[in-house]
Amino acid sequence: MQRNVWLIAISVVLALILINNTIYYLLTKQTLEEGHEAEMLRLGKQIEISVEQTRKSSAYYEELIARELRAVSIAAQYALDPDVEKVTDEQLKELSAKLAVEHITLLKRTEDDILLYRSSDPTQPGTSTKTWKPWHQIFQQLLDRERHEEWVGQSLTDFWSGPFETSSTDKGKVYKWGYYYDGTTNYIIDPYVSYQGTQGEFDKMVGVERVVNDLIQRGDSLLEIAIFNPETFPDGVWYVKEAVGKKENMVQRAQLHGHYNLKSDKDVQSVKQAYGSNEVVSFDEKLGERHIHKMFIPVKSSSEDVRIVDENGEPMDSYVLSIVSDYSDIQKKLDKQFLNLGLIILLLTIASLTIAIIAMRYYRQSREKAVAVTQETYTEEINSMFNSIRAQRHDFLNHVQTIHSLAELNKHQELVAYTKELTGDIQLMNDIIDIGNPAIAALIRSKISQAESYRIRFSCSLGGFKLQGMGAKTLDMNRVLGNLIDNAFDEVMKYEEHEREVVLIGSQSEHVLEFVITNTCLDAKRLAAKPLFEAGYSTKRGQHQGLGLSIVKSIVDSYKGEVAAFADAKDRLSFIVRIPL
Known part of the structure; x- marks a missing residue:
């Protein structure tokens, strides 16, 4: 039985440890994930600020x-004839070299088109x-001297320049074009420079690509x-040009x-x-x-020109920043913390089990000591009862001689008193013997003697007890009675x-064995409400261990019985024990 209890207790402890570890693992994982998410969000905001500052610098450049x-x-306008027909390609080539631009093109309006002329x-x-x-x-708006529509690029007086863009005649080249017309010529002047020689060099030093690469290397x-x-996103917008495909x-x-x-399918x-949700x-x-x-x-730019347009060519003021981080860092931190926790829990578990053992x-x-004391007391009480019986038999002749002498001396009063005392003592012994259980009788006889020595009025009323074959062991009943009487x-x-x-009142019926022990207690009501049956609880000072009533309860519980304390009056405390048979 005790082995099963130990196995159950150990199993419960191990299950609790496992549940605790699992809950801690999940909570720690959630905490690390939330911390990683917050860290990435802070990093994202820093990247956003860096990218925006760099992009604004690039836009300013x-x-x-x-x-x-x-x-x-x-x-170029001052160097060229205002009539496009009087300007040659060679003049433009020489002029573009002098002005340090890639090329200069002149645009002429026709009836239904505007040509690179x-x-x-x-x-x-x-x-x-x-x-x-x-x-x-x-x-058309430039040639008509109208205020042209706002679009991506830079608008100045009589001038507009778009962003760096792939050439329509050579898709391998990226240029920035400028378009100028003030009405004094019959053509638009279009100088342009390559990306690699201007903006490209700037971006390599302090541009967005440089910032992105540096952040990845440092993170x-x-x-x-x-x-x-x-x-x-993700396919972009493609146009088919006759010249470049x-x-x-x-x-x-x-x-x-x-x-x-x-790349992920969720991107x-x-x-x-x-x-959409910002x-x-x-x-x-x-x-x-x-x-x-x-x-x-999602990043919303405060600048008026972010050089981004949608599929219809309409300017946009926002974009989406994507950050990809290595999630395995979380798992490494989690494994490290869980290993440390496991060692701590293992040490605490060993310490707890050692203390519990x-x-x-x-x-x-x-308990064993208390049982040993009870068994020793039981043996002593049995011997005491037998010694009392032997003493009565041994003194029988003396009693007879005394009675004979008192009769010869006609001491009738003394004779009556002596025989009354003698028959009372014998009757008490016989009543105890008639209990029906020698062991319980011995216990009661011993307690009567103890009560006489302590000047305690101890009265008993016990019916016949036939415990054999009814499940209740005599030793256990003696332990119950002995502890209750000693407590009283x-x-x-x-x-x-x-x-x-x-x-002490005891009775046995066909189905139940019952004891009621009542003693004087001037604080009965308060004491009855205390946890009297808990191991270690005691109202006594000194060497008492508080195990007597706890032993009583454990024995009664083992027989599926009941034990309780209650106050009959403010100065009477009773303990009642009922054990089914």
């Missing part, structure tokens, strides 16, 4: 280029701009940073800056969701053997002799 192109246009680039003349949107419309867990055009405008690219190699939906979107995913964390941050051994030894004696010894009273 591009604006300076546009102003230079306008100055080149004015210089003269140019220092021999591939340019004769090219139509009718299909160039919105360039063609802006050219321990950063894998990729990219900037997306949410309106054209399929071409994508730079301002309509799906990926504007950064690196995009770790398209996440970009659209972040852009909220951060993130998810975790395993790509091959790599576990990654992706975050998509020591406590259980101490408790068991205390200890309590009444606190009071004067005339207040020391203990009453």
Whole structure:
């Protein structure tokens, strides 16, 4: 039975430890994930600020280029004839070299088109701009001296310059064009410079690509940073040009800056969701053997020109920043913390089990000691009863001689008194013997003698007990009665002799064995409400261990019985025991 209890206790402890570890693991994982998410969000905001500052610097540098192109246009206007027919390609070639631009082209309006009419680039003349949107419309507005529509680029007096863009006649080249017309010529002056020689060099030193690369190299867990055009992601917008075939405008690219190699099926939906809701979107995913964390941050620019347009050529003021980090860092931190926790829990578990084992051994030894004392008392009480009986038989002859002498001396009064006392003592012994159980009888006889020595009025009323074959063991019943009687004696010894009273009533029926022990207790109501049956609880001072009533309860519980304490009156405390048979 005890082994089963130990196994159950150990199983419960192990189950609790397992549940605790599992809950801690999940909570720690959630905390680390939330911390990683917050860290990536803070990093994203820092990247956003860095990218925006760098992009604004690039935009400002591009604006300076546009102003230079306008100055080149004015210089070219003074150097050229106002009639385009009187200007040659050779003049433009020589002029572009002097003004340090890539090329200069002159645009002429026809009945239904605006053509690249003269140019220092021999591939340019004769090219139509009718299909160039919105360039063609802006050219018309310049020639009509109208205020042209706001679009991506720089607008100055009589001048407009678009962003760096892929050439329509040579898709391998990226240029920035400037268009100037003040009404004094019959053509638009169009100087332009290459990206590599101007803006490209700036971006290599302090541009967005440089910032992105530096951040990835410095970040321990950063894998990729990219900037997306949410309106054209993921395929972009492609145009078919007769001269160069399929071409994508730079301002309509799906990926504007950064690196995009770790692709997921969720990317398209996440970009659209972040852009549409203006909220951060993130998810975790395993790509091959790599576990990654992706975050998509919508960025709304405060600048008037972000050089991004949608699929219809309309300017946009926002984009989506993508950050990819290595999720395995979380798992490494989690494994490290869990290992440390496991060691701590293991040490605490060993310490707890050791303390529990020591406590259980101490408790068991205390119980065994109490049982040993009870058995020793039981043996002594049996011997005491037998000694009393033998003493009565041994003194029988003396009693007879005394009676004979009193009769011869006609001492009738003395004879009556002597025989009354003698028969009372014998009757008491016979009543005890008639209980029906020698062991219980011996216990009661011993307690009567003890009560006489303590000046305690101890009265008993017991029916016949036939415990054999009924489940209740005599030794256990003696332990119950002995502890209850000793507890009552200890309590009444606190009071004067005339207040020391203990009453024992016992009976046995067909189905139940019942004992009621009542003793004097001037604080009965308060004491009855105390946890009297808990191990270690005691109202006595000194060497008492508080095990007597606890042993009573454990024995009664083992027989599925009941034990309780209650106050009959303010000065009477009773204990009742009922054991089913």
